[in-house]
Each structure stands twice: as structure tokens, then as C-alpha cells.
Amino acid sequence: MQLSFSQLNTYQTCPKQYEFACVKKIPRQISAGESFGSSVHNTLSKWGKLEVDRGKRKVKSNQLALFADVSEETPLSLTASTLSLLWHQSFIVQGYDSKEDADSARKKGEVLMQKFFDWWEKEQREVLVIEKGFSIEVDIDIVKGRFDRIERTNGKLIIIDYKTGGIRTQEEVDTDLQLSIYALACEEILGEKCDELVLMFLQADGITEVHTSRTEAQLNTAREIIGSISERIDDENFEPTPSESACKRCPYRGVCAASVV
Ligand code: SF4
Numbered sequence: 001m002q003l004s005f006s007q008l009n010t011y012q013t014c015p016k017q018y019e020f021a022c023v024k025k026i027p028r029q030i031s032a033g034e035s036f037g038s039s040v041h042n043t044l045s046k047w048g049k050l051e052v053d054r055g056k057r058k059v060k061s062n063q064l065a066l067f068a069d070v071s072e073e074t075p076l077s078l079t080a081s082t083l084s085l086l087w088h089q090s091f092i093v094q095g096y097d098s099k100e101d102a103d104s105a106r107k108k109g110e111v112l113m114q115k116f117f118d119w120w121e122k123e124q125r126e127v128l129v130i131e132k133g134f135s136i137e138v139d140i141d142i143v144k145g146r147f148d149r150i151e152r153t154n155g156k157l158i159i160i161d162y163k164t165g166g167i168r169t170q171e172e173v174d175t176d177l178q179l180s181i182y183a184l185a186c187e188e189i190l191g192e193k194c195d196e197l198v199l200m201f202l203q204a205d206g207i208t209e210v211h212t213s214r215t216e217a218q219l220n221t222a223r224e225i226i227g228s229i230s231e232r233i234d235d236e237n238f239e240p241t242p243s244e245s246a247c248k249r250c251p252y253r254g255v256c257a258a259s260v261v
Pocket of ligand 1 (some may be wrong): 014
């Protein structure tokens with residue numbers, strides 16, 4: 001079976017939600033939180049691509065410098081004002097209840113981008129991968145996903161995933177399935193084990209990084225979880241697992257008889 005990480009995550013949250021979204025394919029509105037998250041991801045993806053381009057230009061300019069004193073102009077410099085410009089260019093207005101809500105989210109994003117820039121300029125970072133999709137075999141299943149960012153910093157290969165929701169605990173991050181899938185994909189795609197996995201929580205009051213790593217035993221557990229979800233989907237097991245936190249954020253709560261909110 002072919003599954004994206006987002007489908008696995010939806011099934012883990014609640015099998016009924018998976019049925020609504022992926023089997024019945026009931027259309028739903030994008031929420032304000034999802035819209036804001038997409039705006040942030042799109043901005044940081046464009047920023048990351050500028051970083052990659054700068055790296056390529058440096059190599060090219062060094063090669064040219066062997067023959068002449070020539071260097072290329074930088075189209076967009078990696079400054080806080082460029083990041084702010086990218087934010088405004090990438091901001092998605094859909095999903096908010098009113099223009100005031102959208103304006104307030106846009107302002108919050110400006111602050112958040114400044115916090116990201118402060119984090120970013122603290123270290124020399126070599127960006128290896130930005131917004132790259134992958135597809136890997138996990139036993140008999142194919143799992144698809146997308147890296148936000150992989151960088152080499154202080155000699156360590158680090159996978160970073162951006163989050164705009166609430167900060168998770170260390171225990172939650174240590175057992176996060178998405179990060180285990182990234183660790184599996186990194187080995188397969190880059191041919192190298194990652195040293196660290198990071199969930200980066202981007203909030204207007206600051207950047208919080210929660211670091212973790214994966215042992216071979218943890219990766220085997222992730223493979224088992226994926227296999228078990230795939231089997232249950234194949235058996236059409238869509239028993240709801242309602243909880244206040246899941247139902248509160250569920251886009252199908254209005255049509256779900258099992259909702260507890
Ligand atoms: S409302 Fe609750 S029980 Fe119903 S699908 Fe959503 S998360 Fe599951």
C-alpha cells in the first residue's frame with residue numbers, strides 16, 4: 001500500500017478521520033492554523049532555496065576567481081528584510097474568519113520571521129536539502145513524505161521539520177513517527193545516517209528546538225507501526241478514537257456522530 005506521512009498521521013489521530021479524509025474524500029475548508037502553517041513553510045522554503053543558490057554561487061565564484069577577479073551579483077541577499085519580503089509574498093489570506101484575523105496573522109508572521117532570522121544567523125549552516133519529496137519502501141509498503149530542511153552544522157547532519165502548532169514534549173518528539181520516517185528516508189536518499197532530528201516550533205515569542213535521534217530498534221518499531229496501520233486500513237478498520245484534543249481540531253467534527261466536542 002502507498003501511504004503518505006500525512007495519511008499515517010491522520011489514521012493515528014483517529015481512524016474515522018482517515019476514513020472521512022482519504023476514503024470518503026469529504027471536502028473540507030482549510031483552517032486558519034493550516035493556512036498560517038502553509039504561509040510559514042512556503043516562506044522558509046523560498047529562503048532555503050536562496051541559501052542553496054548562494055552556496056552554488058560561492059563555488060562558481062571561487063572557480064572563476066582562479067582565472068580572473070570576477071564575482072557574480074547576489075540577486076537577493078540573505079537579510080532579515082529579504083525574509084520579511086518573502087513572508088509578505090508568501091502569505092495566504094484564505095482560511096481566516098475576517099480580514100482583521102488575516103491582518104493579525106500577517107503581523108504575527110513578521111515577528112516570527114525575525115525570530116527565525118535571529119536563530120539562523122547564529123551559526124554557519126550548509127543547507128543540503130530544502131522542501132524535497134521522497135518515497136521509500138518500508139517492508140511491503142511505500143511511504144511518501146517531504147523534508148523541510150536538512151543541513152550540516154558543526155559537522156552534524158541535521159533534519160529539521162518546521163512546526164507552527166503547540167510545542168510538544170521531549171517524550172512525544174522521541175516517539176514521533178514522522179521523524180522516524182525522516183531518519184529512514186535520509187539513510188536511503190543521502191546514503192548517510194542523520195545525527196539529529198529536530199522539531200522546530202516557530203512562534204512569535206521565540207523559536208524552540210526539540211532535538212532527538214533514532215536507534216535501529218526505534219526504526220524497527222516505526223516499521224512495525226507503519227505495517228500495522230497499513231493492515232488496519234486494508235481491513236477497513238475505521239473505528240473512531242475520539243478525544244477532546246483530536247475532535248477539537250478535526251475538520252469533520254460537524255458530520256461525525258462520535259465527536260466529543
Ligand atoms: S470528530 Fe473526533 S471521533 Fe470524529 S472523526 Fe474527528 S477526531 Fe475522530
